[in-house]
Amino acid sequence: MPISRGLVVRSQSGFYAVETDGRVLLARLRGRLKQGKAKGDLVAVGDWVLVTEAEAEEPRIESVEPRRRALVRRDPRPQGLYEQVIVANLDQALFIFSCADPAPKLHMLDRFLVIAEAQKFPAVIIANKVDLLNRPEVLSLFGHYAGIGYPTLYTSAKTGEGIQDFRDALKGKLTVLAGPSGVGKSTLMNAIQPGLSLRVNEIQQGSRKGKHTTVERLLFKLDIGGYVADTPGLKALALWDIQPEELDGYFPEMRGLVSDCKYGNCAHIDELGCAIRKAVEDGRMHPSRYESYKLMRLGE
Numbered sequence: 001m002p003i004s005r006g007l008v009v010r011s012q013s014g015f016y017a018v019e020t021d022g023r024v025l026l027a028r029l030r031g032r033l034k035q036g037k038a039k040g041d042l043v044a045v046g047d048w049v050l051v052t053e054a055e056a057e058e059p060r061i062e063s064v065e066p067r068r069r070a071l072v073r074r075d076p077r078p079q080g081l082y083e084q085v086i087v088a089n090l091d092q093a094l095f096i097f098s099c100a101d102p103a104p105k106l107h108m109l110d111r112f113l114v115i116a117e118a119q120k121f122p123a124v125i126i127a128n129k130v131d132l133l134n135r136p137e138v139l140s141l142f143g144h145y146a147g148i149g150y151p152t153l154y155t156s157a158k159t160g161e162g163i164q165d166f167r168d169a170l171k172g173k174l175t176v177l178a179g180p181s182g183v184g185k186s187t188l189m190n191a192i193q194p195g196l197s198l199r200v201n202e203i204q205q206g207s208r209k210g211k212h213t214t215v216e217r218l219l220f221k222l223d224i225g226g227y228v229a230d231t232p233g234l235k236a237l238a239l240w241d242i243q244p245e246e247l248d249g250y251f252p253e254m255r256g257l258v259s260d261c262k263y264g265n266c267a268h269i270d271e272l273g274c275a276i277r278k279a280v281e282d283g284r285m286h287p288s289r290y291e292s293y294k295l296m297r298l299g300e
């Protein structure tokens, strides 16, 4: 019985498209893999699997390789907490915002960055539409992120500025793209690969929390090598499985400072002797980042 190793590039309703040696097999999960009470998705896009092809039977996924990491969403269900795997083995997230038109919602970006920290994958920031502002204006919006440690690319899909860097950032990697609508995600992707029709993470208004729908998940193959995940609804990840007390650990620029706070359980909101507040006052933490922290900490 032929057996091959492949990458899951699409999943929908129990069927998985597995790319292997230039072929794509439409496979289902071998029954025995499903035994026991599942605490999470057994297979997801980005997983490496072994598939067998028996005659007169549809291809079967026999086993799934351990994941290096995954973008997950914890879903409360009647039978307990269930871990949805949105993308397995992702290498990075690219968070795309525009400098203007629409103006960047940096608090949303900061939420995304917290998710990346909590789920332990690297994040890259794309500041698109740099053609609409002058350089000092652009840097006043995004300039502080590089200092925190987030690589920041400045691009214009209109003038072509930074497109080569954008391409290099995607090359050979499995990337999740996210960003509000209208910032230029489709235009940027088209600039590096014409015809690529992404639905990508349009941030839907309103929460879909609790609603369990079977969504199709896709990986787009890039001609330059690598994949881009087209996964709607990143916002639904939200922050609800992050404890308020651990939030300061997901702001890299706060991590080294919290031990200097006067009180061990400091929330860094209005406590006396708070090292974070002091850092904001003397310019070591950006006020906008601190504002984002407070909003998240207070559950807003």
Ligand SMILES: Nc1nc2c(ncn2[C@@H]2O[C@H](COP(=O)(O)OP(=O)(O)O)[C@@H](O)[C@H]2O)c(=O)[nH]1
Binding pocket: 128, 129, 130, 131, 132, 155, 156, 157, 158, 159, 180, 181, 182, 183, 184, 185, 186, 187, 188
């Ligand atoms: N000035 C300018 N406009 C851009 C740029 N990139 C995209 N746009 C325009 O912004 C609008 C939204 O772009 P689109 O790619 O559809 O955004 P998406 O919703 O994020 O996919 C379109 O009218 C694009 O032509 C850019 O770098 N500069």
Ligand SMILES: [Mg+2]
Binding pocket: 185, 186, 187, 198, 199
């Ligand atoms: Mg689009």
Ligand SMILES: [Zn+2]
Binding pocket: 258, 261, 262, 266, 267, 268, 269, 271, 273, 274, 275, 276, 277
């Ligand atoms: Zn403090």
